[in-house]
Amino acid sequence: MEWICEAISQYGYAALYLLLALGIVGLPVPDEILMTLVGYLPSIFVLQYIPSLMVCFAGTMTGMTVSYCLFLGWAHSPGA
Numbered sequence: 306m307e308w309i310c311e312a313i314s315q316y317g318y319a320a321l322y323l324l325l326a327l328g329i330v331g332l333p334v335p336d337e338i339l340m341t342l343v344g345y346l347p348s349i350f351v352l353q354y355i356p357s358l359m360v361c362f363a364g365t366m367t368g369m370t371v372s373y374c375l376f377l378g379w380a381h382s383p384g385a
Contacts, residue, residue: 306335306338309324309334309338309339309342310342312324313342313346313351313352314351317352318352318356318357318360321339321343321352321357321360321361321364322360322363322364322367323364324339324364325339325360325361325364325365325367325368326364326365326367326368326371327368328368329365329368329369329371329372330368330371330372330375331372336365340361343357343361
């Protein structure tokens, strides 16, 4: 959890986007805790609220789309 806080405070919205997208695809990142952290960081003026919500939505949708495409590729492969 410590490295997640450090990554977001150092890289900001880019780290938030990547952590959410990769967490949904399969990286062991606790997405629920990350979303709680995103709700907390605007209250202490580390991030802004509206851009945080937009980046969270985009990262989550990217992760879901990549997961779906990976599954489609696996499901339609000849060995499946």
